[in-house]
Amino acid sequence: MKHLGFLLFLGGLTVASWYASKVVPVPEGEPAGPVERLVVWGKDAGGLFGVGLAAMVVGGLLARRARHASAAVAKKAGEGKHEEDGVGVLGLLDHIDEKLAPMEAGALPEGAQALADTLDELLTDTVPDFLDHREELIEKLGLETFAELIGQFASMERGAARAWSAITDEAWGEVGPSLDKAKSSLAAARDIARAKLEA
Amino acid sequence: MASAPAAAEAAPKPYREVTFGAVFLGVIQGAIMTAAFVYIGLRLGFGLPGSTVAAILGFALLRGVGRNALGIEGAGSIVENNINQTIASGINTASAGVVFTFPALLLLGEDFDVGTIILSAIAGSFMGIVVIIPLRKQMIEIERLKFPSGVAVATILKSPGAGAAKAIRLGIGFVIAVGITLLTKFEVVPETLTIGAWFLDDPEQASGGLGILALGTSLSLSMANLGAGLLSGKGGLPFALGGALAWWVIAPFVVGQGWLPAGPDGALPSGEALWGAVYGAMLRPVGIGVLIGGALSGVVLSFPALKGAIKSLRAAAKLAKQGDAASADELPPKVLLFGLAGAFLALFGVAIVGSDGAISMAISVAVAGTIWLALAGLIVAQATGATDISPLSGLALIAVTLMLALTANNVVLAITIGVAVCVATNQCADMMSDLKTGHLIGAVPRRQQLVQFGVAWIGPAIAVGTVLLLWSGGEGGANGFGPGTSLPAPQAGALQGMVEGVVSGDAPLDKYVSGAAIGGSLALFPISGLGVLVGLAMYLPFEITLGYGIGCVVSMGLEKKKGRRFYGDYLVPIAAGFIVGEALTSLTLTMIELAGG
Known part of the structure; x- marks a missing residue:
């Protein structure tokens, strides 16, 4: 579970970073303020960015869970001694x-x-x-x-x-x-x- | 050590810590360095560290002159010199915060009230110290961040008792750093090794994924950078890996896909322009967002630790009230509450003046300014703690952007609040580093914080005054710096350009928002501070991250092979020598260069 979590997290981070970095130009003739840039970027790159982000979240949670689980095992094994x-x-x-x-x-x-x-x-x-x-x-x-x-x-x-x-x-x-x-x-x-x- | 019989007969003497000599020397050194560093900042566009200079001069003056020439018994003790360097660096730290922001107002030709600017800078200086109260416990005691510069200064302060062998190692590191720095400054060897470009036929024509992979792969020959990595070891590795992710994975893919901003002629950039586009329009703004998201989610996830830190501050304050002197190490949590309330009121006052009495705008500016300041303080503390690098400029840009949005593009008010944020964040980084030094030599944090409170107003006043003085040195009493003069003020020029861009609707909000989402998600992975470290790695050119990463890997390898003792006995003094050697050489060369016109 730890390795799966790590792989998902790393893969998600890579994909999310790719699409976060994508520069999407605002179509000519339309207002090009910060909010408009966000909307245009979201329509173009938001979907796959969201997939990457979801993989990061799932991977991160799996890695946390794996860590808690191994700590609990170690704690149980060491109890009393x-x-x-x-x-x-x-x-x-x-x-x-x-x-x-x-x-x-x-x-x-x-x-x-x-x-x-x-x-x-x-x-x-x-x-x-x-x-x-x-x-x-x-x-x-x-x-x-x-x-x-x-x-x-x-x-x-x-x-x-x-x-x-x-x-x-x-x-x-x-x-x-x-x-x-x-x-x-x-x-x-x-x-x-x-x-x-x-x- | 003393000759035993003589010392045994002497009555115990008080241990000198906060003394008139330490405070006086610290203030004088701090004031001189502030004025000098403002000038350097306007001329060259970067700040310089003051702690090492102050610590070394402190030994010469407090210990050498005070003890030997003036006959003051016990003068120049380790903890007394620490107070001297804490004050000196605490004062001069305002120079970078002011130089980055305030000159932009002059360059933009705006009308402003000098008193409000000074009040804002002083408020920021105090707020920086206040924010540190709980963060000190969190970063230094709980998370155990390394603060490489703080370790380097502690190594200098401890050198009289550390033994000849460690002093020699410190000296070796120092000499190597001086040598390399001189070689790079006199262009015998380049400051940056463009490793990737060695494999290109014509770097100026480089394009595509492989092109940016080659152009992005470079190594700074900064010994301070390598030293910071050596001191950080395993803890700094995520930062180095973040740089590799940014420049070896993200950049080649996005360039390969053609997702770049096109040039004015509609063509995709190549060569240096390609590197500039990837860094300036993609990685850097996303990195700023990741920094913010990582810091925000870090606060949420470390809430139990912050709660525990506040609880132990309360317990210490209670014991101190009951007369337990040993517990009087900490400033009580109510100082934090009063400080934050004071910060809010100061920013509110500045905003009321700047917005011509618009109360609702002033409240929103004060609330957002206080929250951002605390968050920026957290980011800077974590970044300098893990890597010794402060993302000051990025945080100031965000502060001004945020304020422009809240004030409907009131440039004067936005930059005035930006001055407070910039001074505060730099103060956070400096205070945290000083407290780390103090932790390592056994200083009392409360005393360090109190002396810094006492002098926090001095640096901003001198820095603003020096900027105005230099500005009035131009023809007709104005335009003393800026493009075309001997003081080009590059950082303020960058802020000026950014303000003009935001006012015309050019802020990359998509990059900030998506970066923040990534930073927030990074915090879910069970490595403390991961969001801030990866964000910082994306925010910086790879030449810095790579050099630092090599230091981390070498440190890990040596510690694993030779053991922990080797780290303390060899790596710490050598790395401290690297940091101090480069800082002092750069400072000396800069002064010589400026003196020669």
Whole structure:
């Protein structure tokens, strides 16, 4: 169904674009305003343009349906074990928490370079790993809850990035509060996910 | 890093972010760049990016002079310099919006009120920032768009702590871009490789489907373009494929069928005229329609996400009220409501003045203007987020066309509203890019937005003033720019031509409507932002899309083969170097050229 949807969509897009691009001149002697151009074009090219558009709509809906269906299968197959084996929403957030929780500003400035490296790794590797599951998370949580969760998650990212910047600028007093903010935002993201999953 | 014992003994110092120095330097840089970029825009017809220049000068002045010469402890921090570049680019972004629209009024010889134009431009500047409030969450946090220029500026800002290896890679990218840009500017190598034309005996006589296939296949040697593709990777691929669809599938078929507008002699065009007809009369107007339809249906489909974004803005505002400083990152949603109401009132005021008190017309202009502005902001944010390219001119043309229709061809009012829309959309693109930079370095979005609010009036006032000053430089205190002068004002000339075309009934409504239907349907396919990306690909010449697409494919291949770490450690600094190197070289060469007359 996915491939059929894609083919229909692509074929429809091609045909619709062909006929959309067609320049149909207004017959001489008739008024040539914008509305008249639209009417003349519609009479000449509108039919096949509509066929292309319909194929796009059907193809697009089929592709969406196929995606929902495969997500549902994956969800069913993973029910009951995802959260335990650490690949569910909470598992992914726990994985980030494992990296973030030990980070402390107390040892600064001695451990500054090591902390900056760990923050860099978190932001460059771990965060994108989480974001790779974006579509899966939307399927699982719904778009509205995902938007709320990702707002807190982004706040965590900003906190971690600010801690990194503060270390680079040797503003040691800023590092602790920034790390605290990152941790509390991550906790808030986990709360949002947990509330939704338990509902 | 600091020497440990010395730093350990020092008391914690406040982290410098919004400071007098950052604001002052940002305003000065922004004001100078606005005047300079207005001049460049009137002379050459394009705008220039200001963020990179501001960020680099910020390091030299805030960090170098402030910290070392003036002894201000902690001066020139990463987040402080970010505020400086946010302000500077926020001010100078008005130059492109004003230069594209306002000079057309002067060229058309219309009577207008300067105060109303400035009010309209300032209203647009504020509205651009307001529209961004929910879009920031949607585009940066939820959709995770790349905003390549924002990433490039963040890479510069982070360079003091990113390590020598990344700095070297940034430098390598920079040097390569400077080299290629110099080679193209001095015509050692062409700016565009006309790849398809290499296979033609006589490109000027090329015709038919194969002819347009060859003529349309070209590659821009822009390193910034390649860099944007490298940073975008997989997310930018639909844009590249949209270009291939437009120039390798649609154009050959329609030309093969003979569906072209005939020339004055009744014959079908060939060579460059063929390319111009396919692009100007077919792909570009359909592309504008696809952009609009894609953005509109994107709003409908992402409504739950927008609802979630507003909900989290509300929650953050509530926590901030309760004293949770960590949640004070966001501007509250009521700013959005007040801002939109203010936008409506400002446009209403402009429309009342422009329509000699016709209240019903003023209301319809204000409503349509506000809605279009929000939609154009969304389109620009999505387009720059995914590709770093802003379809500013197309959106301004639509705004003026729409206003001409609503005002029964009141040219002055239509262009005055067009000024607001153009300034606002450019402000959206700039603010979004700055916020992406801020996200990557840990800046507080609320602070960035507030400083931009504080200076949003400066750029429009300077830009309008500079245009008037240059206009009055001609004989008898007028005609200082336009055809036949040293400042040809090409963009305003294009708008002038379009206005004259619309007034005489020449708007391609069929292309806009059919394109919008395609854009709406594209949104049904489960790829976020597909309508805007394909629309943008149809709107642009293939030379840009192809270069960008090569960057996307190379990025995907390298990331797959070498892993994610390679993307962050190698591709990001090199691509940032490409973008910054080309921008600075182009700016420097332009300044030298202008200084030499």
